[in-house]
Amino acid sequence: IQAQFNVTVRDALNQAMDEELERDERVFLLGEEVAQYDGAYKVSRGLWKKYGDKRIIDTPISEMGFAGIAVGAAMAGLRPICEFMTFNFSMQAIDQVINSAAKTCYMSAGLQAVPIVFRGPNGASAGVAAQHSQCFAAWYAHCPGLKVVSPWNSEDAKGLLKSSIRDDNPVVFLENELLYGVPFEMSEEAQSKDFTIPIGKAKVERAGSHITLVSHSRYVGHCLDAAAVLAKEGIECEVINLRTIRPMDVESIEASVMKTNHLVTVEGGWPQFGVGAEICARIMEGSAFNYLDSPVTRVTGVDIPMPYAKILEDHSLPQIKDIIFSVKKTLNV
Amino acid sequence: EYEPSHIYLNRAVSAGAAAVVSARTYADFTNEATFEIKKCDTFKLDEGPATQVVMTRDEGLQYYRTMQTMRRMELKADQLYKQKIIRGFCHLYDGQEACAVGIEAAINLSDHLITAYRAHGYTYTRGGTVKKIMAELTGRRGGIAKGKGGSMHMYCKHFYGGNGIVGAQVPLGAGVALACKYQGNSELCVCLYGDGAANQGQIFETYNMAALWKLPVIFICENNGYGMGTSVERAAASTDYFKRGEFIPGVRVDGMDVLCVREASRFAADYCRSGKGPILMELQTYRYHGHSMSDPGVSYRTREEIQEVRSKSDPISMLKDRMLSNNMASVEELKEIDVEVRKEIEDAAQFATTDPEPPLEDLCNHIFHNNPPLEVRGTNPWSKLKSVS
Numbered sequence: 001i002q003a004q005f006n007v008t009v010r011d012a013l014n015q016a017m018d019e020e021l022e023r024d025e026r027v028f029l030l031g032e033e034v035a036q037y038d039g040a041y042k043v044s045r046g047l048w049k050k051y052g053d054k055r056i057i058d059t060p061i062s063e064m065g066f067a068g069i070a071v072g073a074a075m076a077g078l079r080p081i082c083e084f085m086t087f088n089f090s091m092q093a094i095d096q097v098i099n100s101a102a103k104t105c106y107m108s109a110g111l112q113a114v115p116i117v118f119r120g121p122n123g124a125s126a127g128v129a130a131q132h133s134q135c136f137a138a139w140y141a142h143c144p145g146l147k148v149v150s151p152w153n154s155e156d157a158k159g160l161l162k163s164s165i166r167d168d169n170p171v172v173f174l175e176n177e178l179l180y181g182v183p184f185e186m187s188e189e190a191q192s193k194d195f196t197i198p199i200g201k202a203k204v205e206r207a208g209s210h211i212t213l214v215s216h217s218r219y220v221g222h223c224l225d226a227a228a229v230l231a232k233e234g235i236e237c238e239v240i241n242l243r244t245i246r247p248m249d250v251e252s253i254e255a256s257v258m259k260t261n262h263l264v265t266v267e268g269g270w271p272q273f274g275v276g277a278e279i280c281a282r283i284m285e286g287s288a289f290n291y292l293d294s295p296v297t298r299v300t301g302v303d304i305p306m307p308y309a310k311i312l313e314d315h316s317l318p319q320i321k322d323i324i325f326s327v328k329k330t331l332n333v
Numbered sequence: 334e335y336e337p338s339h340i341y342l343n344r345a346v347s348a349g350a351a352a353v354v355s356a357r358t359y360a361d362f363t364n365e366a367t368f369e370i371k372k373c374d375t376f377k378l379d380e381g382p383a384t385q386v387v388m389t390r391d392e393g394l395q396y397y398r399t400m401q402t403m404r405r406m407e408l409k410a411d412q413l414y415k416q417k418i419i420r421g422f423c424h425l426y427d428g429q430e431a432c433a434v435g436i437e438a439a440i441n442l443s444d445h446l447i448t449a450y451r452a453h454g455y456t457y458t459r460g461g462t463v464k465k466i467m468a469e470l471t472g473r474r475g476g477i478a479k480g481k482g483g484s485m486h487m488y489c490k491h492f493y494g495g496n497g498i499v500g501a502q503v504p505l506g507a508g509v510a511l512a513c514k515y516q517g518n519s520e521l522c523v524c525l526y527g528d529g530a531a532n533q534g535q536i537f538e539t540y541n542m543a544a545l546w547k548l549p550v551i552f553i554c555e556n557n558g559y560g561m562g563t564s565v566e567r568a569a570a571s572t573d574y575f576k577r578g579e580f581i582p583g584v585r586v587d588g589m590d591v592l593c594v595r596e597a598s599r600f601a602a603d604y605c606r607s608g609k610g611p612i613l614m615e616l617q618t619y620r621y622h623g624h625s626m627s628d629p630g631v632s633y634r635t636r637e638e639i640q641e642v643r644s645k646s647d648p649i650s651m652l653k654d655r656m657l658s659n660n661m662a663s664v665e666e667l668k669e670i671d672v673e674v675r676k677e678i679e680d681a682a683q684f685a686t687t688d689p690e691p692p693l694e695d696l697c698n699h700i701f702h703n704n705p706p707l708e709v710r711g712t713n714p715w716s717k718l719k720s721v722s
Contacts, residue, residue: 065504065538072508075493099498106699107486109479113702168703285714
């Protein structure tokens with residue numbers, strides 16, 4: 001029996017960066033407040049004290065500029081971690097992420113690699129309103145040349161961030177602010193400095209035979225909570241944690257659907273052109289389609305800018321009861 | 334990979350050529366001469382680049398050959414474009430040769446350089462061959478980017494393109510400089526942009542960070558008077574581009590004179606390497622062609638203006654006159670270089686028009702570096718394509 005430790009997502013991310021900074025002197029972190037403030041959300045706490053000004057760099061409020069600087073540094077042989085205080089601010093810099101980072105290896109026919117990680121909180125927080133609540137999974141996952149990772153628990157966070165930093169390609173690493181403070185069990189294996197989780201592989205968090213729930217980030221937890229409630233009514237949900245949005249592990253979803261014959265996708269982002277929409281299309285195009293007993297159901301954020309008032313905000317995002325309702329509708333029970 | 338056959342250190346080539354061509358012996362020519370060049374306007378600097386400079390015969394011949402090669406290469410590209418063998422965007426550099434050649438003469442190949450889309454000349458001075466550049470323009474497998482990049486996306490060692498988004502290359506260049514400082518290697522980054530790009534916000538963000546962190550970057554504004562069809566007076570509240578760095582010292586340079594550019598670049602490189610941080614150079618230059626091949630270039634400026642620059646300020650003519658009037662080369666010798674250059678361009682064009690296009694198997698390759706093979710969706714669900722690094 002392995003010893004289990006409770007580690008918050010924040011600490012897991014911190015550990016990942018600390019270990020990778022120690023392992024490879026080309027790795028460095030830049031972003032707003034990452035150094036002396038210990039990170040706007042304290043994710044980089046203690047790193048500046050340990051590694052100093054050269055490797056933990058506070059930037060001015062210049063997203064386009066510092067994202068471009070990070071990409072240039074990656075082109076010249078370093079391995080930057082570029083933090084966006086939230087991914088909402090990455091929109092200012094999105095040209096550097098897509099046109100300078102993502103496309104360069106291809107345009108140069110492999111001559112110029114860009115080993116960079118763009119990380120930061122993504123999606124809704126609590127009460128931060130419309131301009132600070134957008135989910136960018138679909139936007140970034142649309143683009144070839146990027147890998148897009150979306151961890152849920154602490155093991156995900158640590159293992160995937162380490163893999164992302166070791167990857168020689170641009171990775172968009174979508175964290176979730178509401179998960180930072182949540183503790184999760186972390187196995188002893190995950191405590192190892194060499195523990196990594198491969199990018200591009202989903203994980204079955206809960207086995208089930210009646211219906212497949214696919215989700216990423218915070219809503220994996222919602223799916224597991226819904227599954228626990230549904231189990232009491234005799235409905236066994238298989239819950240898949242995508243872990244990576246791009247490249248998406250469609251094979252794992254298909255294998256599950258071929259077993260359960262029903263699929264519900266759950267995400268915080270808006271419905272149109274989103275992660276769930278992509279899953280629907282891929283399932284239709286693949287071998288699992290013929291195993292579906294009903295159309296795929298998407299559970300998503302409401303198709304509106306995020307409102308402020310708590311009652312409105314609560315009703316803008318998938319709740320556990322929405323997942324339960326959607327499962328029952330899909331199963332026609 | 335590249336074959337830097339024209340590196341400035343390779344003196345044997347030019348000396349050999351002179352010996353073959355000329356009936357006069359090597360000893361008949363003046364080996365070096367001192368030239369008086371234009372004084373540069375400076376900004377926040379106590380002193381500027383030297384106004385008396387020495388050029389050797391070897392240097393002159395190299396600059397001449399390189400500029401002539403760039404000139405003829407661009408003119409050949411013009412021809413191929415009109416024949417529809419080159420497609421898409423093609424931004425030609427003829428007229429501006431002294432900038433690329435002068436800069437390269439002042440730095441090392443171990444330094445770094447990045448520019449925007451008017452990049453064929455820099456690809457050459459940084460070590461790309463004419464053959465590979467032209468084959469990239471024609472989209473063939475022998476192109477410097479295997480035909481995947483095209484005119485605006487050429488790369489070679491310590492040359493980061495070729496960038497299509499106006500201004501985006503400037504933060505990238507500062508990032509390269511950050512890597513130089515981080516690695517402690519005394520290298521610097523030359524980071525070029527045009528008068529049009531000079532108004533981009535991200536450039537000012539970059540000035541701030543470069544100065545704050547004392548990054549070893551030389552910002553160079555190639556001011557050719559026009560951002561596409563918009564003259565500098567119509568685009569900028571201040572056309573003193575060498576002052577736009579505000580807290581970054583600046584130099585304004587005659588970009589048509591290769592010695593001016595070289596001297597100013599040496600001055601800037603010394604400044605940078607001494608750890609003082611960034612410096613800004615404005616090169617006043619001129620492009621004979623329009624913005625790109627789809628712009629005739631005469632709707633926003635007169636043919637007379639273009640002709641006047643050609644007759645009074647052409648960088649190649651200026652260098653030629655200097656060398657001839659100082660007995661540093663003979664007319665025949667320079668003509669021989671012209672003949673050699675023409676042949677090199679013809680051979681390259683021949684290659685560029687006959688080399689096959691990239692194989693379809695290459696379509697999805699090079700998306701990632703150092704990655705296991707992956708499957709890429711084609712145009713329809715049954716089309717599953719293979720991608721390797």
